[in-house]
Amino acid sequence: MEISVGQWILIAVLILVPLLYEWSATFKYFCKMAFYNGWILLLAVLAIPICAVRGRNVENMKILRFMLLHIKYLYGIKIEVRGWENFSLKEPYVVVSNHQSELDLLGMMEILPNRCVPIAKRELMYAGTAGLACWLAGVIFINRKKTDDAISVMSEAAQTMLREDVRVWVFPEGTRNHDGSMLPFKRGAFHLAVQAQVPIIPIVMSSYKDFYNKKDRRFTTGKCTVRILPKVDTRGLGSDEVPELTESVRKMMLATFLELSGEPSQSRDACSQ
Ligand SMILES: CCCCCCCCCCCCCCCC(=O)SCCNC(=O)CCNC(=O)[C@H](O)C(C)(C)COP(=O)(O)OP(=O)(O)OC[C@H]1O[C@@H](n2cnc3c(N)ncnc32)[C@H](O)[C@@H]1OP(=O)(O)O
């Protein structure tokens, strides 16, 4: 039997890819990240028709959460959650969380409360099937380049939270931060909580440095601790107090981040670098 050129290429690929995957940490990193995105896009294909039955609805977030929960097992990432009791509030609240990477989705889905929607950059709406799934689940999209637009979307969100009993999840750093620290916080989440007069619940995900590093192209198995901190009340506060509120929450989160990540305190503050 004769083997065609195409078949030779296929055989070579089938041999080389697993070898490269084992030998090269960089190749492994790219494979794992490509699979992560591809798998989410594929899961979204399944989620879209199920979510579409209800139309755009925050209850659809439960479906996305349920469909994404298994990914940590595929990647051998153990997630330990501490402070569940701090989520036992009946009223709406604003969750603020540190943002290291797209892998934050795993920690987020592990603890996402009912009727809680993330605020996301507008670009995510155009991320193919994942964007559509996010839209159907009520994700709030903001245009980071147009502060006024973003502010008006967030003011509307303050009213929706109270009117429809919705919680909102914000990454106050406003962008991913791979540096193993925390960027200065944007103030939107804190204005939102003050405008709605609802508490803030800070969430800290420990550093991924032991298993993931974008710069070094390293992605192995590992463990992440997610800590839900006690609520911070905003009742009676006005917009003048937002800068102070922002700073105090950030300080608390940074201290927790350093503690969970086994780093000495005071050292790694992105604000003081
Ligand atoms: C199975 C299939 C699954 C498929 C798949 C599912 C995935 C399902 C999960 C998706 C998960 C997504 C996760 C995405 C994650 C991101 O996309 S992160 C990026 C987007 N998020 C953010 O940016 C949030 C944080 N950003 C903010 O809050 C920013 O303040 C804003 C609102 C964008 C404004 O940006 P800025 O102008 O750069 O920031 P800033 O200096 O804070 O504000 C400027 C001024 O406006 C004031 N201001 C800010 N906000 C307000 C406000 N609301 N009211 C009044 N004044 C305000 C500030 O106080 C400041 O004034 P001064 O105090 O200096 O006088």
Ligand SMILES: CCCCCCCC/C=C\CCCCCCCC(=O)OC[C@@H](O)COP(=O)(O)O
């Ligand atoms: C047909 C178009 C195909 C588009 C393919 C796009 C592939 C995207 C696939 C899956 C999306 C997975 C959803 C992951 C949600 C994580 C969101 C995230 O981490 O967004 C980054 C944002 O916080 C800050 O962005 P920058 O760090 O400022 O940048």
